[in-house]
Amino acid sequence: MxxxxxxxxxxxxxxxxxxxxSTAGVIGAWETFAETYPGLDVQKILSSSHGVRTVDNLKKYCGITSSVELEKEAARFEEAIVTSSKANGRNGxxxxxxxxxxxxxxxxxxxxxxxxxxxxxxxxxxxxxxxxxxxxxxxxxxxxxxxxxxxxxxxxxxxxxxxxxxxxxxxxxxxxxxxxxxxxxxxxxxxxxxxxxxxxxxxxxxxxxxxxxxxxxxxxxxxxxxxxxxxxxxxxx
CATH class of the missing domain: 3.40.50.1000 (HAD superfamily/HAD-like)
Structure with missing residues (x-):
């Protein structure tokens, strides 16, 4: 055209x-959260979670309903993205x-x-x-x-x-x-x-x-x- x-x-x-x-970091963050929330299918989550707010994804996939807990876990998740992106040979x-x-x-x-x-x-x-x-x-x-x-x-x-x-x-x-x-x-x-x-x-x-x-x-x-x-x-x- x-x-x-x-x-x-x-x-x-x-x-x-x-x-x-930030793909490498996001994958690492979900892998970290799978240790806290057993049963998470990381690959399935990755196919549909992109572009959605972290609090909405945690509510949907981790079953968190408390607004206070959601805020705390969202901060932990996004901190894990930065940490994971720098670790284990990931690309940042x-x-x-x-x-x-x-x-x-x-x-x-x-x-x-x-x-x-x-x-x-x-x-x-x-x-x-x-x-x-x-x-x-x-x-x-x-x-x-x-x-x-x-x-x-x-x-x-x-x-x-x-x-x-x-x-x-x-x-x-x-x-x-x-x-x-x-x-x-x-x-x-x-x-x-x-x-x-x-x-x-x-x-x-x-x-x-x-x-x-x-x-x-x-x-x-x-x-x-x-x-x-x-x-x-x-x-x-």
Whole structure:
């Protein structure tokens, strides 16, 4: 199809699987939790848990119902991601392909009066901040984490809040996502969505009907617009 060029007021990025790869750490964290919660099928969980808030996954798979216990265990789980990613020869938390060039372009505009990009993640603020520091991405002015919404992805709330924090209408925003639940969230919020095939199959992503579907962010370029916002080029095979 070639290159598709368009302009948006703001880009709302998911984090895990979109900007950074923390797969090794997530696997290690679930393996650790399987010691506390016998019977967990780690491979089955990994096939459906990505893009969902940690508290929601722990409620579903570990049967935790107490809000206090959920908060405590979510913090322990995400600490285990960081620990596991650094241990046993794992690869750590690393930038995904194409991310560095986009961040190099957008980060200089971080102090604009109206933010032109945000990170909207299902992770907790503590973990997301640590993961971004490890990978070398600054925490943006517009930052949405699990604690900021009552209903996480696939509900529209996270991306509606991301657009609000950028001070622009959701319909003028572009969401970048790697998980079916995140694609559904972005579309429900009224945003255009780029789906990435970094953590799920092409068929799983196509089933949610993202506006555009590419392998990873190497197929996308972004530049600060002359009058604000972001100019986007999506290269479609």
């Amino acid at each position: 070639g290159a598709i060029t368009f302009h948006v007021d703001a880009v709302l990025f998911d984090m895990d699987g979109t900007l950074v790869d 938390i690393t930038l995904l392909s194409g991310v560095r060039s986009i961040m190099d372009e957008l980060v200089p505009g971080k102090n604009n009066p109206k933010p032109c990009w945000a990170i909207v993640t299902s992770a907790t603020r503590a973990y997301a901040s640590a993961a971004l520091e490890i990978s070398g991405i600054p925490v943006p002015d517009a930052f949405v984490t699990a604690e900021d919404v009552t209903q996480g992805k696939p509900y529209p709330d996270p991306y509606l809040l991301g657009a609000y924090k950028c001070g622009v209408p959701p319909g003028n925003c572009l969401v970048v996502e790697d998980a079916p639940s995140g694609v559904a969230s972005g579309l429900a919020a009224g945003c255009a969505v780029i789906g990435l095939i970094t953590s799920h199959t092409k068929e799983q992503m196509e089933a949610k009907h993202p506006t555009y579907l590419v392998e990873n962010l190497s197929s996308v370029s972004m530049k600060m617009g002359a009058n604000g916002g972001v100019d986007v080029v999506v290269n479609i095979d």
